Amino acid sequence: MTLRIFVSRDAGAVAVGADEVALVLGLAAHKRGTEIEIIRTGSRGLYWLEPMIEVATPQGRVAFGPVTEFDASSVLDAMISGGAHPLRLGVADEIPWLKRQTRLTFARCGVVDPRSVADYRAHDGYKGLERALTLGPDAILADVTTSGLRGRGGAGFPTGIKWKTVAQTRAERKYIVCNADEGDSGTFADRMIMEGDPFVVIEGMTIAAIAVGATKGYIYIRSEYPHAVEAMNAAISAAKRAGYLGARIGGSGHSFDLEVRVGAGAYVCGEETSLLESLEGRRGIVRAKPPLPAHKGLFGKPTVINNVLSFAAIPFILAGGAKAYADFGMGRSRGTMPIQLAGNIKYGGLFEAAFGITLGELVDDVGGGTLTGRPVRAVQVGGPLGAYFPRALFDTPFDYEAFAARDGLIGHGGIVVFDDSVDMSKQARFAMEFCAIESCGKCTPCRIGSTRGVETIDKIRAGDRVPENIAVIEDLCNTMKFGSLCALGGFTPYPVMSALKHFREDFGAAPPRLQAAE
């Protein structure tokens, strides 16, 4: 009988040797005269175990990891014999780190072959679209609203309202745009889902197109993600061949075409209006709002622009899961969030959980603390524009409003862990430096403020009139926060101010008086 072996083709797995492992497995099987079939999947997101490889058994898929090219042939022996192996992890679905998650959006990621429409369908794929086609636009919008889904790119705007606005705007042409310009450090969920389950993104965008009456869609992927570009292009071709894209989708009267466009290394293009400018072939300069993209978006036409994860959440919701989705979460944050644990962390990877889990649980319990084994000193949540949180705030629940109440943001769900060797004034300087490098230049607080910020933090780090210069930074951050056109200049103060507030001792100033735990 042919042994079915699953090896990830996710960039994160390839970066640590998955291709070499697949190659050695093939050679070792040939040498043994064993018939094997290697299926290249996405990643399950347990990155500390990558390359994690799995074999189909009557008990389910049994995982081994982290497997190097040197272990591959002994692992193959254990797969053939069903015997013990030091890298054997047991049935993949039973691995506690995976089992305690609530995988709605990432249910198929790491399981299916991302190039196969048939495999996608065999795992409940396209059920949302099939139902959407019978429902019609109004009922689709009602389902999305019921689910409570909010934009997963970071801003958290209710998806149902956005779609309804586009649906109600009359135009001869409308667009669906997927923001896959995932530039935040510490985030990789968009990349993972595009590489591991690209059809879920396509299905979500197609449902959006039917809901609002759009006929053309673009996925704008950053150039730093060549594997995702390749995976999405392959999936789009496969979906076209299967009649799920193009004219008369699934035999219906709806037509929808989809195209991948590649960014060119500008972080600011993750901002939606800048992304639209870039898609139109221009400099990625932020547009003033209003008009909203929902009214005048791509090429001046009504446009739904959502993050990859927002679209990827849609198929589950439309497959009859709107109420079930809304039942997860807390407060106004409904459903699940694919949280990404990164940086100096022992168990880094993708952890999809209902909103409400605390930061401390995520970092200490799920993440296992730092990889270096040193104490966790700070975590940055929400990318380069997110605040640094000290241990004292680890009771903050993962929720849009709870983070905002503590002068932070959950952003795109990335958590970067730092140990006690971190110099927080250096991190604050980096935040300003990054803003200076990436500023589109349209508004003054961001363009000039970021450079003045770097200079002023340099003075503080050199011990030059520290209290006065800290006052300058605070004033500057205030100006940037309220005077910038978009989140780049407007949110750069978050990492800077949080570093100053919680780690003042790193700025050559006296540490703040002990604050009572909130």
Place this chain on the structure above:
Amino acid sequence: MTSIYEPWDAARGAEIIAQHTPLEGATLVILHALQEAFGYVPEPAIPMIASALNLSRAEVHGVFTFYHDFRREPAGRHVLKLCRAEACQAAGGDALAARAEAKLGIALGNTTADERVTLEPIYCLGLCATAPSAMLDGRVVGRLNEARIDALVAEAQR
């Protein structure tokens, strides 16, 4: 070793531009395609794009210079990009970047005198759970340590 790129040729450039001209908002697509063919975007291509898309030279130049990816001149034979963003910083990326700079004798953003290696910063490859990470000529590498960065630098110098 010969370059993997074609030498600049105006007729070939015009052909590439014409291929993509019908697309909506074609400027970035064309710039990417030219760079893929020639390794950089040769100066004479700018007015050609402008004329094909009915834009001014200034507009095309503005787009070309806005994006970090587009090159005015060819890169070294190998391009080593080191992630310099927060997740890689947290995992010790600063020291490894300094090590690569010292080994190659150049600062990030430069090409070695023998034109073998271009060393560049990159802000996030999305490999943040296997940090620090790098990309050598499109191949991704994670869990960098001193030995692995040394091996990458040596490979790039070959």
